[in-house]
Amino acid sequence: AVRLEESGGGSVQAGESLRLSCVGSGFAFDRSRMGWFRQAAGNKCDVVARISSDGSDTDYSDSVKGRFTIARDNAKNTLYLKMDNLKAEDTAAYWCVAGARTEIVSPPRGRQGTQVTVSS
Numbered sequence: 001a002v003r004l005e006e007s008g009g010g011s012v013q014a015g016e017s018l019r020l021s022c023v024g025s026g027f028a029f030d031r032s033r034m035g036w037f038r039q040a041a042g043n044k045c046d047v048v049a050r051i052s053s054d055g056s057d058t059d060y061s062d063s064v065k066g067r068f069t070i071a072r073d074n075a076k077n078t079l080y081l082k083m084d085n086l087k088a089e090d091t092a093a094y095w096c097v098a099g100a101r102t103e104i105v106s107p108p109r110g111r112q113g114t115q116v117t118v119s120s
Helices: 099-103
Strands: 001-009 008-013 018-025 034-039 046-051 058-060 066-073 076-083 092-098 114-119
Touching: 001 092, 008 092, 018 092, 018 114, 034 066, 034 076, 034 099, 046 066, 046 076, 058 066, 076 092, 092 099
Parallel strands: 008 114
Antiparallel strands: 001 018, 018 076, 034 046, 034 092, 046 058, 066 076, 092 114
8 A cells, every 4th residue: 555654844933944754655656756735724735846756857836946845765765855944834734645646736635744833
């Protein structure tokens, strides 16, 4: 079964950084497009960033472009999201998604994701 486990969230001050990680198993990680979604309380789920299977192609939401960096280590089946210059509006639950799921923008069911809280 496909398994994705996020980690690395926490509570920080505005301007600080965090790095999220997501370990995948049960599927061909190195052949899968991957992505990060987020949802703040009371808001809709949004795409944060996506990356091609070999890491050569990335795309970002306008709200995080220039501050966040998506990366992957296929040898470790791990996806990353480096978040710099965090803002209060980045406060949300973050999830990683894989494959075709990167095109279905909704919170993954049954997973809490990792919470990021940014205080201004």
